[in-house]
Amino acid sequence: MKFAIFLGCNIPIRLKQYETASRAVLEALGVRLVDIREFNCCGYPLRNIDLKAFVLSSARNLALAEKENLNMLVLCKCGYGAFRMAEHLMKENAKLREEVNAILGKEGLRYEGDTQIKHLLSVLFNDVGTKTIRERIARPYENLRIATHYGCHALRPSGVVGFDDPVAPTIFDQLVEATGAESSEWSMKLECCGAPLLGTNDELSRKFTEKKLADAKRAGANYLATGCPFCQIQFDTMQQAIESEGGTNHHVPAILYPQLLGLCMDIDKAILGLHNTQIDIAGVENFLAREPGRKST
Amino acid sequence: MFYTVAWHTSLGIFVVGLLYKTTNWFRHKVGPDADGISTSRRISAAARGIVATVFSAKIGTLLKIFLMDVLLQRWLMKKDVLRWLAHICIYGGFMLLLLMHGLDKLVTAALFDNYYSTLNPFMFLRDLFGLVVIVGIGISLYRRLMSKAPRPKSTGVDYYAIIILAVIMISGVLLEGTKIVSHSRYQEMVDEYAGLDDPEELGALEAYWVDKFGVVSPNVKKPFDNQTLKEGKLLHEMSCADCHSRPQWGFIGYGAATVIRPVALSLDRADVQNLLWYLHFLACFLGLAYLPFSKFFHIFSTPAFLLVNAVVKEGESDPANVATRDAMQLDACTHCGDCTIRCSVAVAFNEIPNPNILPSEKLAAFKAFLGGKKPSAKRLTKIQEGSHICTDCHRCTDVCPIGINLEFLWSNLNRKLAQLGYPKPEAWAREAMGGDFNLTNFKEEPLSLTPVDKEFAGELTGSAQASTFSVCFGCQTCTNVCPVVESYENPKEVLGLLPHEIMHCLALKQKELAIGSNMLWDCVTCYMCQERCPQGVRVTDVLYELKNLALKHLKKKAA
Numbered sequence: 001m002k003f004a005i006f007l008g009c010n011i012p013i014r015l016k017q018y019e020t021a022s023r024a025v026l027e028a029l030g031v032r033l034v035d036i037r038e039f040n041c042c043g044y045p046l047r048n049i050d051l052k053a054f055v056l057s058s059a060r061n062l063a064l065a066e067k068e069n070l071n072m073l074v075l076c077k078c079g080y081g082a083f084r085m086a087e088h089l090m091k092e093n094a095k096l097r098e099e100v101n102a103i104l105g106k107e108g109l110r111y112e113g114d115t116q117i118k119h120l121l122s123v124l125f126n127d128v129g130t131k132t133i134r135e136r137i138a139r140p141y142e143n144l145r146i147a148t149h150y151g152c153h154a155l156r157p158s159g160v161v162g163f164d165d166p167v168a169p170t171i172f173d174q175l176v177e178a179t180g181a182e183s184s185e186w187s188m189k190l191e192c193c194g195a196p197l198l199g200t201n202d203e204l205s206r207k208f209t210e211k212k213l214a215d216a217k218r219a220g221a222n223y224l225a226t227g228c229p230f231c232q233i234q235f236d237t238m239q240q241a242i243e244s245e246g247g248t249n250h251h252v253p254a255i256l257y258p259q260l261l262g263l264c265m266d267i268d269k270a271i272l273g274l275h276n277t278q279i280d281i282a283g284v285e286n287f288l289a290r291e292p293g294r295k296s297t
Numbered sequence: 298m299f300y301t302v303a304w305h306t307s308l309g310i311f312v313v314g315l316l317y318k319t320t321n322w323f324r325h326k327v328g329p330d331a332d333g334i335s336t337s338r339r340i341s342a343a344a345r346g347i348v349a350t351v352f353s354a355k356i357g358t359l360l361k362i363f364l365m366d367v368l369l370q371r372w373l374m375k376k377d378v379l380r381w382l383a384h385i386c387i388y389g390g391f392m393l394l395l396l397m398h399g400l401d402k403l404v405t406a407a408l409f410d411n412y413y414s415t416l417n418p419f420m421f422l423r424d425l426f427g428l429v430v431i432v433g434i435g436i437s438l439y440r441r442l443m444s445k446a447p448r449p450k451s452t453g454v455d456y457y458a459i460i461i462l463a464v465i466m467i468s469g470v471l472l473e474g475t476k477i478v479s480h481s482r483y484q485e486m487v488d489e490y491a492g493l494d495d496p497e498e499l500g501a502l503e504a505y506w507v508d509k510f511g512v513v514s515p516n517v518k519k520p521f522d523n524q525t526l527k528e529g530k531l532l533h534e535m536s537c538a539d540c541h542s543r544p545q546w547g548f549i550g551y552g553a554a555t556v557i558r559p560v561a562l563s564l565d566r567a568d569v570q571n572l573l574w575y576l577h578f579l580a581c582f583l584g585l586a587y588l589p590f591s592k593f594f595h596i597f598s599t600p601a602f603l604l605v606n607a608v609v610k611e612g613e614s615d616p617a618n619v620a621t622r623d624a625m626q627l628d629a630c631t632h633c634g635d636c637t638i639r640c641s642v643a644v645a646f647n648e649i650p651n652p653n654i655l656p657s658e659k660l661a662a663f664k665a666f667l668g669g670k671k672p673s674a675k676r677l678t679k680i681q682e683g684s685h686i687c688t689d690c691h692r693c694t695d696v697c698p699i700g701i702n703l704e705f706l707w708s709n710l711n712r713k714l715a716q717l718g719y720p721k722p723e724a725w726a727r728e729a730m731g732g733d734f735n736l737t738n739f740k741e742e743p744l745s746l747t748p749v750d751k752e753f754a755g756e757l758t759g760s761a762q763a764s765t766f767s768v769c770f771g772c773q774t775c776t777n778v779c780p781v782v783e784s785y786e787n788p789k790e791v792l793g794l795l796p797h798e799i800m801h802c803l804a805l806k807q808k809e810l811a812i813g814s815n816m817l818w819d820c821v822t823c824y825m826c827q828e829r830c831p832q833g834v835r836v837t838d839v840l841y842e843l844k845n846l847a848l849k850h851l852k853k854k855a856a
Contacts, residue, residue: 009641009688009689009690010688010690012690012691013689013690013691040640040641040642040643040644041641041642041644041645041688041690045642045686045688046642046645046686047822047841048722048723048841048844048845048848049649049682049686049722049844049845049848050645050648050649050845050848051841051842051845052648053645053647053648053649056644056645056647056648057642057644057645060644103647103648152821152822152823152824152825153822153824155824156823156824156825156827156828157824157827157828157835157837157838158828166828191780191823192780192821192823194821196821196822197819197821199721199723199724200721200723200724200727200818200819201724201727201818201819204781204784204819207784208780208784208821
């Protein structure tokens with residue numbers, strides 16, 4: 001298993017731990033990663049501004065991976081959604097694809113559509129498999145309740161992104177349960193985190209986050225698991241802001257899935273970056289089983 | 298006379314320009330912390346800082362930076378050896394030419410008693426230094442032409458600098474070449490220094506110079522007999538040899554002389570060498586006067602920034618000095634383009650041809666905010682668009698070879714834009730579109746069913762999906778599942794039109810209504826509506842395209 005890892009703009013500078021934790025977990029699970037330095041913006045932030053600029057930006061990355069004959073592993077849900085959408089648009093509209101290829105051709109690139117686009121969670125679920133993951137767990141979690149946050153752009157529009165069942169998805173829950181933790185049932189699981197509105201309508205953005213936090217709390221979750229830098233930063237910094245401004249303390253810190261998984265695989269905590277968040281998540285360690293080697297089935 | 302006036306004028310402009318540009322470092326305010334610090338306070342803090350640094354252990358750091366980064370340019374060598382070679386050749390060769398040749402009366406003549414520009418080693422060295430510069434220019438041209446990586450377009454600033462440099466170099470070589478072959482120049486020198494009357498002796502000396510020194514004479518022609526040459530050599534050694542080495546040592550000029558030999562007499566008659574002399578000196582003076590305002594100002598600003606940046610640290614140093622260091626960053630840029638090559642969104646420039654997307658060009662845009670005058674609305678819209686396409690990925694800052702904190706500049710650029718009423722385009726459009734198409738105005742009058750804008754539906758051409766609105770049968774599922782609509786007690790008041798109403802507008806070709814709705818800017822793009830639509834209308838994707846149209850409308854209006 002070999003993939004071109006796509007980090008995007010946010011992770012290397014604002015969420016380094018997502019990168020280091022993912023690399024460590026994937027390496028331990030036998031997934032090889034290749035870095036392509038020339039990768040650029042996935043195009044997602046350009047969608048509001050100019051559709052063609054978005055597709056072009058996306059396509060350049062896909063063409064770069066294609067040149068190396070590699071499939072893409074994307075850490076970000078919005079990036080994943082953007083790539084799948086660009087792929088879809090270029091398949092549906094041959095004229096658009098040719099226009100994009102004419103521009104890419106100037107630097108000797110071409111997009112043919114041969115590269116498969118996968119999100120970290122789909123690689124872990126479909127390519128690695130929960131069985132392998134379970135075998136690698138050193139100390140499973142006990143009595144830990146996790147609320148999984150799927151992220152809009154991985155789930156919808158389902159016909160384009162094809163991540164999981166859009167109405168009743170289970171991939172993330174199964175991955176969480178592989179660690180020994182329990183995946184909480186909560187009604188707002190599939191709703192938006194509020195991040196896309198940050199900077200345009202902060203008040204509404206905050207409202208979205210608060211609603212989700214309150215619902216996760218109601219469902220009895222100890223942590224909220226994410227697989228996207230936008231969602232993770234939103235839940236972490238917005239929750240911190242709400243608390244520090246005297247709002248409700250929801251006590252549902254957000255944790256990235258590879259951090260959650262890495263810890264029970266006995267990966268170095270420094271690599272997992274548990275302390276790099278606004279709200280400390282190091283307490284998740286207390287949920288690890290005392291007896292090492294217990295394997296859940 | 299011409300020479301003296303031109304020299305003093307250009308020197309004057311150079312000095313005043315240099316002072317003016319330097320004072321900018323103390324006047325310009327980049328970061329928010331700079332706002333409360335006056336220019337005089339910054340100048341006195343800088344003076345104190347310099348004295349304190351020079352008499353402290355930090356002087357070692359400064360000397361090291363000066364040697365390794367300013368003189369030897371280690372930072373460039375680490376990046377790319379060929380590029381370093383090109384730069385060191387151009388800058389090193391030109392500096393040596395300037396000191397030994399350009400300022401010979403002030404420098405070389407003062408150091409060496411026997412200095413004559415036509416005598417070795419000076420004659421040879423001048424051409425050698427010239428060759429070094431030419432090699433440097435050759436390497437950079439090669440790199441530019443061979444490089445496949447997309448790179449920023451060279452701008453006017455780059456071209457003026459290159460043109461002046463090229464004129465100085467080419468006119469210098471040609472001047473040397475025409476002087477070598479010039480008979481009139483030879484005649485002037487003989488009249489002044491040889492003191493010969495005898496026509497036979499004059500003929501012998503001329504024959505010797507035609508034979509050995511490349512002078513093209515209208516009087517005598519090769520071949521010469523040995524006796525004449527021998528006599529000529531004697532006369533040459535008596536009168537000329539003290540100041541003249543063989544012109545072959547000035548190998549570039551001599552090469553030029555060889556090329557122009559067939560037309561040497563006509564050139565001499567037309568006094569072309571005099572013309573070249575004017576050209577050469579004018580180009581030098583122009584270059585000198587223009588230097589502080591050109592790309593070449595980096596000869597001063599970049600080293601100054603490297604030194605200051607090595608000792609001024611946030612939190613440790615006087616905030617006044619931090620403010621000065623921040624302002625220096627804007628002048629320290631050499632427009633090398635590394636940031637733009639690494640830029641994550643530079644690819645968008647192919648589709649949105651706004652140079653302010655590219656960091657190397659956006660830096661120049663920052664200067665528009667430093668004067669007292671507010672930039673025009675058109676300019677501001679342009680900068681706003683470019684600046685907000687940036688994803689803050691920090692890659693430009695990481696690759697800047699001299700360590701300019703570009704990320705810091707961009708966040709302050711956005712701050713300054715917002716202060717002038719130009720925030721993030723999405724937030725801005727929300728306000729601006731509301732003003733343009735106030736929905737309350739529409740309430741009072743019945744909508745015309747004759748399409749307001751017949752072309753409108755045709756504008757949603759970005760993808761086939763945008764035309765899916767036509768199968769909407771008005772069930773309102775999109776609106777019912779929308780979490781934004783759900784967030785408001787009275788959503789119509791805030792959002793203007795609800796998702797299903799926007800779809801209606803499209804069917805009725807009511808462009809103004811559709812792109813004027815606040816719903817567009819409050820859409821979280823969660824795709825709930827699109828996922829649930831029983832008719833397969835791609836509601837969210839249509840909203841995306843309407844946002845594109847709204848921004849295009851505003852852009853057009855600003856232009």
